[in-house]
Amino acid sequence: MALQDSYKQDPGRGDLDFDVIVDQFYAPLFRFAMSLTRAEDEAADLVQETFLTWAEKGRQLRDPARVKAWLFTTLHRAFLRVRRRIVRFPEVEIVDTMDDLPRVEVDHVTRLDALEAVAMLSRVDEQYRGALALFYLEDYSYQEIGEVLDVPLGTVKSRIARGLNQLRRIMLRRDETPPSGKEAQ
Amino acid sequence: MNREDAKRTLLCYRPGTADASDPEIAEAIAVCETDGELREWFADHCAFQAEMRKKLRSVPVPGNLKAHLKASVRIVPVPMWRRPHVWQAAAAALLIFGGVAGLLWKPATLDQFAKYQLRMVGSAVREYRMDVVTGDMAALRRHLAGGGAPADYEVPASLKSLQLTGGGVLRWRNHPVGMACFDRGDRQMLFLFVTRRSAFKDPPAEKPQVSRMADMLSVSWSAGDKCYTLAGPEDSQVLRKYL
Numbered sequence: 001m002a003l004q005d006s007y008k009q010d011p012g013r014g015d016l017d018f019d020v021i022v023d024q025f026y027a028p029l030f031r032f033a034m035s036l037t038r039a040e041d042e043a044a045d046l047v048q049e050t051f052l053t054w055a056e057k058g059r060q061l062r063d064p065a066r067v068k069a070w071l072f073t074t075l076h077r078a079f080l081r082v083r084r085r086i087v088r089f090p091e092v093e094i095v096d097t098m099d100d101l102p103r104v105e106v107d108h109v110t111r112l113d114a115l116e117a118v119a120m121l122s123r124v125d126e127q128y129r130g131a132l133a134l135f136y137l138e139d140y141s142y143q144e145i146g147e148v149l150d151v152p153l154g155t156v157k158s159r160i161a162r163g164l165n166q167l168r169r170i171m172l173r174r175d176e177t178p179p180s181g182k183e184a185q
Numbered sequence: 186m187n188r189e190d191a192k193r194t195l196l197c198y199r200p201g202t203a204d205a206s207d208p209e210i211a212e213a214i215a216v217c218e219t220d221g222e223l224r225e226w227f228a229d230h231c232a233f234q235a236e237m238r239k240k241l242r243s244v245p246v247p248g249n250l251k252a253h254l255k256a257s258v259r260i261v262p263v264p265m266w267r268r269p270h271v272w273q274a275a276a277a278a279l280l281i282f283g284g285v286a287g288l289l290w291k292p293a294t295l296d297q298f299a300k301y302q303l304r305m306v307g308s309a310v311r312e313y314r315m316d317v318v319t320g321d322m323a324a325l326r327r328h329l330a331g332g333g334a335p336a337d338y339e340v341p342a343s344l345k346s347l348q349l350t351g352g353g354v355l356r357w358r359n360h361p362v363g364m365a366c367f368d369r370g371d372r373q374m375l376f377l378f379v380t381r382r383s384a385f386k387d388p389p390a391e392k393p394q395v396s397r398m399a400d401m402l403s404v405s406w407s408a409g410d411k412c413y414t415l416a417g418p419e420d421s422q423v424l425r426k427y428l
Contacts, residue, residue, distance in 0.1 A: 022254050027246045034244055041308065044250055048307055051254050052300055081358065106232040109240060117240035136238045139202050161196045167237075 021058075022051060025071050028137060031118075032072060035133035036079050038122035050075040072138070072148045076130055104168040123170050128163030135160050188223050191216040199238065200231045253307065298385045298405070298412070299396070301357050305364075305378045306401050306416045308355060315366055316353030325352045325365060334363035335411055338379040343426060344415075347375065360384040375417040381410060388412050 029050060033043035053074050061070055112120065124132060134145045146156045186194070194213040198204050205211060217224045317328045322340065330336035332354030347367040355362040355378070362380040369375055382388045389405040389412060396403050403416040 019255055022251060026251050026254055030246045030250060031241065031244045035241065040247065044247060044253075045304055045307065047250065048254060048304065049300065052303065103229070104233060106229065106236050109233060109236040112240055114240050114243040114245065117237065118244055121241065133241075135197075135199065136234075136241045139199075141203065142197070142207075157197050161193070164196060 018051075018055065021054065021067060021071075025068060026051075029071055029075055031137050032133055033075060033079070034118050035121050035137065036076075036126075036129060038119060046075050046078050049078045053078070069144060069148055072134065073150070076148060079130075102165070102168045102172055104171050108171045120167060120170050120174070124163045124166045128159045128166065131156055131159035132163035132167065186212055186216050188216070188220055191220075191223055192226065195227055195230060198230070198234070200235050298387050298389060301380075301385065302396060302403055302405055302414055304357060305355065305362065305376075305414055306403050308364075309374075309376045309401065309416050315351035315364075318351040320349050320351075322349055322365075325349065328352070329354055329361075329363040332361055332363075334361040335379050335381060336363065338363065338377075338411055338413070339408060340365070340377070341415070344375070344377065350374070357384065369417075373418055375415060378414040378416070379411055382407055382412050383410070385412065 026047060029047045030043055033046040034040065037043050037046065050071055054071065058067070058070065061067060109117070121129065121133060121136075130149055131145055131151075134140050134148060140148070142153055142156045142160075145160075146153050149156065151159075191213040194209050195217075198210050198213075205214060214227075217227045316332070317325060319325055319328075326336040329352065334354045344367055347369055350366045350368050352363065352365040355364055357380060360380055362378055365377045365379075367375040367377070388407045391407050393404045393406040396405065401416050401418050403414050405412065405414045407413070
């Protein structure tokens with residue numbers, strides 16, 4: 001059952017069906033959490049905390065169209081809280097990221113499996129990682145990413161650009177490393 | 186818009202999304218039509234973006250996660266009707282709303298300790314990882330102390346008869362939590378979680394309270410400056426005998 005349908009069935013009850021919401025969003029939320037933490041346990045904990053928060057406060061949300069953004073925002077805040085990194089990252093300009101953008105062939109990515117790709121992403125600086133993860137995992141607009149992360153549009157773009165730059169460098173370094181020297185994980 | 190401007194703009198472009206409708210990106214794509222080198226760069230970039238997106242979206246999700254999430258919110262942290270504040274709230278509601286109070290009833294929200302409990306038990310249900318494998322409680326205490334977790338905890342007398350298998354340090358909102366794992370001998374494990382009482386605004390009472398969550402039961406209590414949670418896949422009577 002789609003979320004909208006679930007809501008339409010009984011809009012007067014003032015809440016959305018919990019099981020439907022879990023069915024629809026637990027996998028993308030887990031993947032987002034994995035991108036942030038890289039650790040399956042931590043990611044599962046974050047997803048669990050997100051849904052618990054939903055169970056507590058989500059029923060206050062009347063608009064089913066906002067559920068997805070609400071869940072992603074809540075998960076991201078939980079992640080920041082856990083890391084004690086609730087600070088405003090300085091807004092950075094995109095201008096200086098282009099001069100040395102490394103070229104990475106698509107084969108670099110094709111050779112990775114999904115968990116290796118997450119491992120690469122999780123090595124990107126934390127301040128860029130959330131934007132980059134949402135950029136790839138969801139079809140969010142930059143504006144929506146900004147709402148989830150609570151940062152302005154320009155910051156979203158600069159974080160994506162810088163994160164992408166780092167990601168490409170990480171991939172290149174990995175391929176330059178001899179097999180015996182690759183990461184244990 | 187020159188080539189470098191276009192590259193800068195197109196860096197944030199994702200093929201197959203609505204990004205192309207952004208006027209700035211649309212302008213940069215138009216520049217590609219007249220610049221062969223840029224067009225080649227853009228094609229590579231699109232292939233990279235599409236492949237990366239595909240990989241990240243195929244990250245496997247633990248098979249039991251969905252069921253665990255659905256089960257976890259059906260937790261009954263403590264018998265709600267036994268909580269004094271519930272009675273007070275109900276009395277107030279009755280005074281105000283009279284007979285319609287029942288119609289306005291909403292499930293009470295989970296408190297912070299319940300979240301902690303659920304997180305700890307969830308760790309045990311999904312996959313518990315022991316930092317140290319040891320049958321020596323003194324060695325485990327040293328390890329926990331090294332990780333900042335309480336090490337001077339009291340092990341319930343009946344648990345001492347079980348085989349300690351190891352433990353580790355977990356974290357709850359940056360509070361270190363000590364975990365000790367015991368083998369009951371019938372291929373079932375019991376988990377004792379200990380953390381400081383000051384970590385909670387609503388620590389459990391000194392009298393043990395039973396909660397059911399996911400596929401496990403847990404018993405929680407406070408003693409001194411610590412909070413204890415004992416979790417295991419059993420009924421409450423069996424669990425209580427280890428207290």
